[in-house]
Amino acid sequence: MADLQTVVVIGGGQAAGWIVKTLRKEGFDGRLVMIADEIHLPYERPPLSKAVLAGEADIDTVRIVDHDAFAELNVEAWQPECATSIDRDARIVRTASGREVQYDRLVIATGGAARRLPDAMVKTSHLAYLRTLDDAVHIGKRLRESHSKRLVVIGGGWIGLEVAATARKLGVDVTVIEGAPRLCGRSVPESVSAFLLKLHRNHGVDVRLNASLASLEDNQQGVRALLADGTFVDADFAVAGIGLKPHTAVAESAGIECNDGIVVDEFGATNDEHVFACGDVANHPNAWLKRRVRLESWANAQNQAIATARAVLGARTPYAEIPWFWSDQYDVNLQILGDVPPGATPVVRGDLDARRASLFFFEGDVLRGVIAINATRDLKVAKKWMSQGRAVDIATLADTAKALA
Numbered sequence: 001m002a003d004l005q006t007v008v009v010i011g012g013g014q015a016a017g018w019i020v021k022t023l024r025k026e027g028f029d030g031r032l033v034m035i036a037d038e039i040h041l042p043y044e045r046p047p048l049s050k051a052v053l054a055g056e057a058d059i060d061t062v063r064i065v066d067h068d069a070f071a072e073l074n075v076e077a078w079q080p081e082c083a084t085s086i087d088r089d090a091r092i093v094r095t096a097s098g099r100e101v102q103y104d105r106l107v108i109a110t111g112g113a114a115r116r117l118p119d120a121m122v123k124t125s126h127l128a129y130l131r132t133l134d135d136a137v138h139i140g141k142r143l144r145e146s147h148s149k150r151l152v153v154i155g156g157g158w159i160g161l162e163v164a165a166t167a168r169k170l171g172v173d174v175t176v177i178e179g180a181p182r183l184c185g186r187s188v189p190e191s192v193s194a195f196l197l198k199l200h201r202n203h204g205v206d207v208r209l210n211a212s213l214a215s216l217e218d219n220q221q222g223v224r225a226l227l228a229d230g231t232f233v234d235a236d237f238a239v240a241g242i243g244l245k246p247h248t249a250v251a252e253s254a255g256i257e258c259n260d261g262i263v264v265d266e267f268g269a270t271n272d273e274h275v276f277a278c279g280d281v282a283n284h285p286n287a288w289l290k291r292r293v294r295l296e297s298w299a300n301a302q303n304q305a306i307a308t309a310r311a312v313l314g315a316r317t318p319y320a321e322i323p324w325f326w327s328d329q330y331d332v333n334l335q336i337l338g339d340v341p342p343g344a345t346p347v348v349r350g351d352l353d354a355r356r357a358s359l360f361f362f363e364g365d366v367l368r369g370v371i372a373i374n375a376t377r378d379l380k381v382a383k384k385w386m387s388q389g390r391a392v393d394i395a396t397l398a399d400t401a402k403a404l405a
Helices: 014-025 067-072 133-144 158-169 190-202 249-253 298-312 376-388
Strands: 006-010 031-035 076-078 083-087 092-095 100-102 105-108 112-114 127-129 150-154 173-177 206-208 213-219 222-227 232-235 237-240 244-246 275-277 282-286 291-293 324-329 332-338 347-351 356-363 366-373
Touching (some): 006 014, 014 298, 083 249, 105 298, 127 133, 133 158, 158 173, 158 190, 173 222, 173 232, 190 206, 190 366, 222 237, 275 298, 298 324, 332 376, 366 376
Parallel strands (some): 031 076, 150 173, 150 237, 173 206
Antiparallel strands (some): 092 100, 112 244, 213 222, 222 232, 282 291
16 A cells, blocks of 8 residues: 555545445555546435435435545545546546546446437437436426426336336326336336236326437427337426447547446456446446446445455455345335346246235256345345355245245
């Protein structure tokens, strides 16, 4: 650590917040600069599509550290500021306003931006994307306005469905337009897609599957979504949730290897020994999945950042967490742990129709993944088994008369 005088962090989200917290906790007392394009202190994103949207939470409830605790970390926060270039030879980061800082180690935790609909498709201003706290506050205000009673959601993935659920809770009529034949098709099996479809339809959401959007146009004081089959949906405004585009531009232009994110090893190191990356923007080798992956989850943003910060200081412990993700919609808490191979047939414990079930995915008799619906306890037991690599008696697993543990 002797050669480490200045660490620069590009980004100001959850991963960046955990980088600066961990560096200080682990004893780094040098200069620490955080360059972030948002004005807010680092905050968590999961509440944005739920509590913040519903008006039940704000920056004070979602940030990782309050102002006093952040002040104690002694971080030079350049906010709002955008890092525009990295000179790897001179080890200098330059910003849009012309500032520059020399680093001994650089951590890129830039996250990503909401993937946008093609410009040619959007002919209205009544369209919003949800990625930042300000986005959530803006959309939440719209949802709670007395004249905003109809919302069209483009995309039937996790963000789209959480926005739909929150809007229904606020009494807004919701139509979800999804181009694929099922909801969340990339991350859950057909039975869970069907469960989500039934859940939303039971709550009054008009879900359109295999519905290809042709354009969004102004219509009186609102918006009209025109579909490829000639039908249309009228609403007061639209929210698109069609994925995340990782912020790799500053790394790419500096010659840092990128491939669906910034390519890092199990310690968060890039192909430049002085540069690290973590969080939504980082593509890492995942020991559990046995493949490279870029994870967009709360757990990954926090835990990969902690491991990366330690590696920056020379304490190299591989980041090897079992991937974990959750979503809250209405009275349903859905959690995914580990690997859910496409097309795999799960062992089901419980009853999906009763909104309490766990789906277990196996490779031989080794548990590889779990989807738990209102069954947090099952997930905790399964995580223990998975961490221990224990063989599981598949025959008795589905028998709810027997306690899982």
